[in-house]
Amino acid sequence: MYRFLRFPILLVGLFLAVSSFAANNPQPALTTEDALGPQVVQPIEFPHNRHAGLRNPADPTNSDPLKGGMEINCQYCHTYARRSAVAGIPPLQKCIGCHQSIESVRNKPRIVELFKYWDAKKAVPWKKVHDLPDFVRFNHERHIKRFVEQQDRPVQEACGYCHGDVKEMTVARRQKPLSMGWCATCHEKDHPVVAEGGTPIAGQAYWYSFQKPVAQDKSAVVKAKGPNDCWQCHK
Amino acid sequence: MIDSGFDRRDFLKVLGWSGAAVALSGCGNTSIEDGKETVVSYVEANDYMIPGIGVYFNSTCAQCDAGCSINGRVREGRVLKLEGNPDSAINKGKLCALGQAGVQHHYNPDRVREPLLRNGSKGETITWEKAYALIAEKLSGVQGEEIAFLSGGVSGHLKALLGNYLESLGTKNHFVYEAVAPGVTRAANVKAYGVDMPRYRFDKAQVVLSFGADFLGSWVSPVHFSQQYAQFRKGVNGQRGVLIQVESKMTLTGANADRWLAVKPGTEGVLALGIINALGMATGDVAELVKGYDKARVSHETGVSPGQIDKIAALLKLRSPSLVLAGSAAEGYAHGSQNAAAINLLNQVLGNVGKTIEAPVSVPFPQMAPSKGNTAALKLLNDGLAAGKYKVLFNFAANPVFTAPGAFKFKDHLSKAGFKVAFAHYLDETALQADLVLPLDSALEDWGTQVPEYMTEGAQINIQQPLMERLHANTRGMGDILLNLIKQKKADEYKGFEDYYAYLRGAMLQNKGALGGGGTDDDTFWNTTLTQGIVKLAGTAGALSAHVGAAGLTLPAHAAADEQYPLHLIPGVTANLRDGRHTNQPWLQESPDPLTTIVWDSWVEVHPKKATELGIVEGDIVEVTSKTGSVKAQVYLFPGIHPEAISIPVGRGHDAMGRYARGYGVNPFQIMDAVFERETGELAMHETRVNIKKTGQRVLVVKDEGSAGALQMGRKIAARVSTDQVDLSKEV
Known part of the structure; x- marks a missing residue:
């Protein structure tokens, strides 16, 4: 009886759909022209280079802040990355823990600002630099376990796969697209799943033994692809 | 339709195409x-x-x-999910839907966030200092008997503190009011067993005969009873327990019963005496009492066939021990005490007392035991208010403007109180009438102790502790407010306690030995207590006094039907909404009623036969009129109700409280007549008589069940056959 309603309802649906698309355009650019994330202004311009940068060999006492870093391990501050799916932000307590004993920089404007937050017992309102859609569940812990703990890669290298060369930055800026296609470029590659010499790495080798064929190079290092099940990230 | x-x-097809179109346009939209x-x-x-x-x-x-212990998941400082604490003997790690919705109480957008002082019809935000000063000012020069404190059930240290505060004010007017509480059953239990709530052992019973006790849904301690019920169903020695439910309106428990019997409203006691008669086990004055209750008479009065009475009696004789319960449906009449007494008598005749009905244990601190009360207390307050006796009225954890029967005219009488202070989570109907509204912390932000009325194995004191920081800066815990108020009177005595936390900790540590922490240092004891969330005590077990006696038991003769109001109104107490204090939690509105599957609205349950007689179909809006008032709601045809009764669920029909409560459904409390139980003076909730009239409007009933009443649209998805076509003796 109401069969004639079908087409009008379809049209209304299409109209709503198209108009919602139009209303959402233009969208903010996710990636800037140079393929980086947007420049983010932070409440305190945190110098990653000073903390994680390489030491200046000519300056063994590390006295000149402009010329060298402190080579602090990423995980010293970003301590949650190896413990949880989300990396979190270091608590303010962590900054103060060191800086309350570093008198030499105590009167620098950024540190003064930092202590203002501490004295007021207020969290610093950092802006998010790396964000993923809510339907993606990237697991930091898993990646650190694999690359840092099991394969003993340098921390900065492992973090750098996604976060870029942070030791060269002041305020962090997104370096990679962090799109699914980009993730897949890595997960599709053959990676060593045993340590050099063929020693299986914990449960990794077991998991990869299900993946055939397993590539093997001259040094007898077994290689396989990263996990590629949808549910690994889309839970 | x-x-x-x-x-x-x-x-x-349309859904698919439009869905696809929306999905396409959505590409590129990310979060x-x-x-x-x-x-x-x-x-x-x-x-x-x-x-x-x-x-x-x-x-x-x-x-x-009920006092279920909970275990809350907290992440990034936010409480996300509540589950039961496995260490509690009451709920053993389980939690009902009502409990699960507790997070929605905490995160509710309609919570009161600032102290509000009435300015005309508006509430003006004031500071706490000003609020306390105002209370002190209003209390000065006021006699003790001119002050009244209305509260819901309170227990633990809060009760002790409240008692001390009222004492410091020189008032004895503490009215404890729970709209839905087994007040009459408690009184009848005291007579029959010497305690107001014995410990029921469903797990030991082989037959449970329940007269309208919805123990799986909303009666006393449903999570605990559900677990005992599971054991009862597994059975002793492999023999599965049999549940027989007798009531005029099917409850969740009735729907689970092996045999569900619809009795004429109010004749539960007659049936109980009829069963005693059919058992033939009674002696002495009991035998004398039940002599007149032969099957023909009982069947005529209750509407239960003689065959059914025989079957029940045979089953009760065959399987022992059994357990007979008197629930809200039996007690809700003017002769409710007599009904309950007759049912308790059946227990005694069957020899269940001491077997499936045990003496309860209680906490060895009587000042912490829960205060109990039902509508009799509210009536007393209401009369006082009507006489203009009270200059200052406090209200905590009760919403009488919503739950008082319409015949009380409570709202009008409330306006005669001089200065009304409401401690409130929401601006509910009662808080809206107050002069000063003080915002409370949610249960997940506050400190406290709770002593459950219904104890199980051993006694326990439950610890309430904050699962997260306050969401709103200006809410306060009830304990903190009381402590501040009591300091106005007894500053010296309470100056050592900075806040309620300090009071609570101090009070617990003072009794460390009695609380099982003897020999440990204070911090260890306190931290262990908080970690466990429960203090388990040996408790003191009382003794049941099982005196079989029929003295004073008289059931009224069957009343003739009222011409003008021919139907009984049965207020349905649902497992989710109870008395309606949590209606503003959308999960509870959204979860379908277990029997009708209706969501977000009230309904009038009418028996299909009665509906045919009146020319009513499902979805008709009918006007339900009592002597007191009338409400309009949609009809749901329900075979689980006695044809002489209709039922409207309570809890909905708020005209305040918040966005999820206001304007959904109707409030049957409004049309309840002021008929009281004769012995206890409690409100006889089932005594209201009504008539129903079609209004001519019709709506589509919003429910999860198929819109055509669970019809399978001609497809045999689940084949079925009606029970009268089955010979059960051949089926098993």
Whole structure:
């Protein structure tokens, strides 16, 4: 009886759909022209280079802040990355823990600002630099376990796969697209799943033994692809 | 009923196409917020606080008084999910839907956030200092008997503190009011067993005969009873327990019963005496009493066939021990005490007392035992208010403007109180009438102790502790407010306690030995207590006094039907909404009623036969009129109700409280007559008589069940056959 309603309802649906698309355009650019994330202004311009940068060999006492870093391990501050799916932000307590004993920089404007937050017992309102859609569940812990703990890669290298060369930055800026296609470029590659010499790495080798064929190079290092099940990230 | 040619197949086609179109247009819309969203870190973090990893704290559910212990998952400082604490003997790790919705009480957008002082019809935000000063000012020069404090059930240290405060004010007017409480059953139990709530052992019973006790849904301690019920169903020695439910309106428990018997409203006691008669086990004055209750008479009065009475009697004789319960349906009449007494008598005749009905244990601190009360207390207050006796009225954890029967005219009488202070979570109907509204912390932000009325194995004191920081800066815990108020009177005595936490800790540590912490140092004891969330005590077991006696038991003769109001109104107490204090939690509105599957609205249950007689179909809006008032609601045809009764669920029909409560459904309390139980003076909730009239309007009933009343649209999805066509003796 109401069969004639079908087409009008379809049209209304299409109209709503198209108009919602139009209303959402233009969208903010996710990636800037140079393929980086947007420049983010932070409440305190945190110098990653000073903390994680390489030491200046000519300056063994590390006295000149402009010329060298402190080579602090990423995980010293970003301590949650190896413990949880989300990396979190270091608590303010962590900054103060060191800086309350570093008198030499105590009167620098950024540190003064930092202590203002501490004295007021207020969290610093950092802006998010790396964000993923809510339907993606990237697991930091898993990646650190694999690359840092099991394969003993340098921390900065492992973090750098996604976060870029942070030791060269002041305020962090997104370096990679962090799109699914980009993730897949890595997960599709053959990676060593045993340590050099063929020693299986914990449960990794077991998991990869299900993946055939397993590539093997001259040094007898077994290689396989990263996990590629949808549910690994889309839970 | 909507009858359109737009069938399911067409609907799916259209849905598919429009869905696809929306999905396409949605491409490119992501939730990525680089550089815009703020990520707030901790200022200081404990070692166990890791973003993305939950930590669990034990506390106590405050959604009802059963006292289930909860275990809340907290992540990034926010409580996300509540489950039961496995260490509690009451709920053993389980939690009902009402308890699960506790997070929605905490995060509710309609919570009161600031102290509000009446200015005309508006509430003006004031500071706490000003609020306390105002209370002190209003109390000065006021006699003790001119002050009244109305509260819901309170227990634990809060009760002790409240008692001390009222004492300091020189008032004895503490009215404890729970709208839905087994007040009459308690009184009848005291007579029959010497205690107001014995311990029921469903797990030991082989037959449970329940006269309207909805122990799986909303009666006393449903989570605990559900677990005992599971054991009862598994059975002793492999023999599965049999549940027989006798009531005029099917409850959740009735729907689970092996045999469900509809009795004429109010004749539960007659049936109980009839069963005693049929058993033939009674002696002495009991035998004398039940002599007149032969099957023909009982069957005529109750509407239960003689065959059924024989079957029940045979089953009760065959299987022992059994358990007979008197629930809200039996007690809700003017002769409710007599009904309950007759039912308790049946227990005694069957020899169940001491077997499935045991002496309860109680906490060895009587000042912490829960205060109980029902509508009799409210009536007393209402009379006092009507006489203009009270200059200052406090209200805590009760919403009488919503739950008082319409015949009380409570709202009008309330306006005669001089200065009304409401301690409130929401601006509910009662808080809206107050002059000063003080916002309370949610149960997940507050400190406290709770002593459940119904204890199980051993006694326990439940600990309530904050699972997270206050959501709103200006709410306060009830304990903190009381402490501040009592300091106005007894500053010296209470100056050592900075806040309620300090009071609570101090009080617990003072009794460390009695609480099982003898020999440990204070911090260890306190931390263990908070970690466990429960203090288990040996408790003191009382003794049941089982004196079989029929003295004073007289059931009224069957009343003639009222011409003008021929139907009984049965207020339905649902497992989710109870008395309606949590209606503003949308999960509870959204979860379908277990029997009718209706959501977000009230309904009038009418028996299909009665409906045919009156020319009513499902979805008709009818006007339900009593002597007191009338409400309009949609009809749901329900075979689980006696044809001489209709039922409207309570809990909905708020005209305040919040966005999820206001304007949904109707409030049957409004049309309840002021008929009281003769012995206890409690409101006889089932005594209201009504008539129903069609208004001519008709709506589509919103329910999860198929819109055509669970019809299978001609397809045999689940084949079925009616029970009268089955010979059960051949089936098993």
